[in-house]
Amino acid sequence: MKRKKSDKLWQRALKVFPGGVNSPVRAFRSVGGNPIFIASGKGSYVRDADGNRYLDFLSSWGPLILGHAPRPVVRATRKALRHGSTFGATTEAEVKLGEFILQNIPFLERVRFVSSGTEAVMTALRLARGTTRRQMIVKFEGCYHGHNDALLARAGSGLLTLSGNIAEASSPGVPVEIVQNTLVLPLDDSAAFEQAMEKHGEKIACVIMEPVPANAGLLLQRRAFIEHVLTSARQKGILVIFDEVISGFRLSFAGYAGRENLRPDLITYGKIIGGGLPVGAIAGSAHIMDNLAPQGPVYQAGTLSGNPLAMAAGHAALSCLAERDGAVYSHLKKLAERLKEGFEKEILPLLADREWTIQLVQEESLFWFSFRPQGETSPVRRVDRITPFSASIYKQIFHAMLFRGVYLAPSAFEVGFLNAAMRGRDIDYFIDQLRKTVRQLPGAIKDFT
Numbered sequence: 001m002k003r004k005k006s007d008k009l010w011q012r013a014l015k016v017f018p019g020g021v022n023s024p025v026r027a028f029r030s031v032g033g034n035p036i037f038i039a040s041g042k043g044s045y046v047r048d049a050d051g052n053r054y055l056d057f058l059s060s061w062g063p064l065i066l067g068h069a070p071r072p073v074v075r076a077t078r079k080a081l082r083h084g085s086t087f088g089a090t091t092e093a094e095v096k097l098g099e100f101i102l103q104n105i106p107f108l109e110r111v112r113f114v115s116s117g118t119e120a121v122m123t124a125l126r127l128a129r130g131t132t133r134r135q136m137i138v139k140f141e142g143c144y145h146g147h148n149d150a151l152l153a154r155a156g157s158g159l160l161t162l163s164g165n166i167a168e169a170s171s172p173g174v175p176v177e178i179v180q181n182t183l184v185l186p187l188d189d190s191a192a193f194e195q196a197m198e199k200h201g202e203k204i205a206c207v208i209m210e211p212v213p214a215n216a217g218l219l220l221q222r223r224a225f226i227e228h229v230l231t232s233a234r235q236k237g238i239l240v241i242f243d244e245v246i247s248g249f250r251l252s253f254a255g256y257a258g259r260e261n262l263r264p265d266l267i268t269y270g271k272i273i274g275g276g277l278p279v280g281a282i283a284g285s286a287h288i289m290d291n292l293a294p295q296g297p298v299y300q301a302g303t304l305s306g307n308p309l310a311m312a313a314g315h316a317a318l319s320c321l322a323e324r325d326g327a328v329y330s331h332l333k334k335l336a337e338r339l340k341e342g343f344e345k346e347i348l349p350l351l352a353d354r355e356w357t358i359q360l361v362q363e364e365s366l367f368w369f370s371f372r373p374q375g376e377t378s379p380v381r382r383v384d385r386i387t388p389f390s391a392s393i394y395k396q397i398f399h400a401m402l403f404r405g406v407y408l409a410p411s412a413f414e415v416g417f418l419n420a421a422m423r424g425r426d427i428d429y430f431i432d433q434l435r436k437t438v439r440q441l442p443g444a445i446k447d448f449t
């Protein structure tokens with residue numbers, strides 16, 4: 001497989017961008033080697049600068065649920081661009097997308113568009129603090145919410161003590177004063193949550209969670225835990241934010257909240273909502289959302305917010321998802337089922353006599369390989385339960401699969417995305433290449449550490 005052009009581009013990129021990239025994981029640091037440069041994408045495939053073709057399970061990290069360059073999105077975006085891409089004034093395009101979302105997710109009353117998931121979360125936090133007039137926020141270890149200062153925090157040694165220093169920054173540059181107002185709790189632990197509510201409840205503005213944590217593996221939560229968070233927070237007057245930047249429009253049109261009939265106070269969206277262009281959104285009841293400026297006192301703004309180009313792309317993509325009684329979702333469900341069947345039939349038997357095995361963790365069109373010591377079958381629901389040797393096994397799988405024309409996320413802690421442009425034969429190809437790859441891996445755990 002030729003990589004000449006990619007390697008040349010990489011040398012150029014290294015001189016232009018810090019670490020050669022505009023978002024860190026693209027640099028392949030956790031799997032090693034030089035990144036490949038993608039030149040184009042069509043349907044379920046991407047092509048790199050050297051002309052190699054890959055079946056793409058990255059889907060741009062989630063936005064491309066319809067695959068690359070779906071015709072309706074291309075057509076709508078092209079049409080919009082001819083009329084001008086941004087005006088900094090109100091347009092019909094944003095009303096159309098806003099109405100469409102509210103009509104199809106009946107429990108939402110207001111939405112505001114921004115330009116990324118990070119921005120949506122930033123606004124949701126400010127809105128929650130401005131509404132409750134409280135300072136503290138709660139997040140869960142293993143959930144990612146974009147690169148907001150307040151959420152670049154991990155559990156500190158003083159967790160749940162009265163010292164006040166309850167979280168520590170997970171990046172230099174984040175002021176200690178900011179993360180001091182963030183409480184970081186473990187997932188899947190109702191008792192820890194309860195304890196935090198008792199100790200700090202009256203000071204907490206909001207709890208933010210990915211209801212389907214998909215940024216540190218796929219840490220599927222028990223519904224009872226999420227219900228507990230909702231009820232227990234409510235009793236203390238705390239707002240609950242579901243960060244559905246990945247799960248929104250993916251688990252169902254109305255995301256996790258819609259599918260499970262659970263009602264958080266605010267929901268953040270991103271990724272799929274923009275049909276591949278930069279869009280994020282905050283949504284909820286009019287009662288809370290109307291605290292945003294200019295209706296209310298909580299300030300928020302954006303030069304490119306709701307620009308007609310991104311709105312047109314988002315509207316075209318969401319229209320495909322909503323039409324024909326959810327045909328896209330049933331197609332994705334079939335692909336996910338085929339993946340599960342192929343995995344159980346072709347991959348699991350190969351691993352039977354190894355010291356390690358793979359659990360295929362799935363939630364609709366999301367999947368993740370969880371590497372476990374043979375015989376350990378309990379689901380991984382917390383980030384500190386991810387097996388340490390995962391990264392080194394994954395690294396080998398990643399490169400072998402890339403060589404075989406399958407593009408997976410360049411990190412063991414990222415999930416795979418099925419998209420609606422895939423066909424059954426794509427899944428079969430994936431399983432077949434995975435079988436050939438796994439067959440060649442050593443059976444002893446020590447060979448990976």
Ligand SMILES: *Cc1c(COP(=O)(O)O)cnc(C)c1O
Pocket residue numbers: 115116117118119121144145146147210215243244245246270271280
């Ligand atoms: C991707 C992601 C974000 C951040 O969105 P960006 O558009 O990358 O800023 C926030 N929350 C979740 C759950 C995400 O997956």
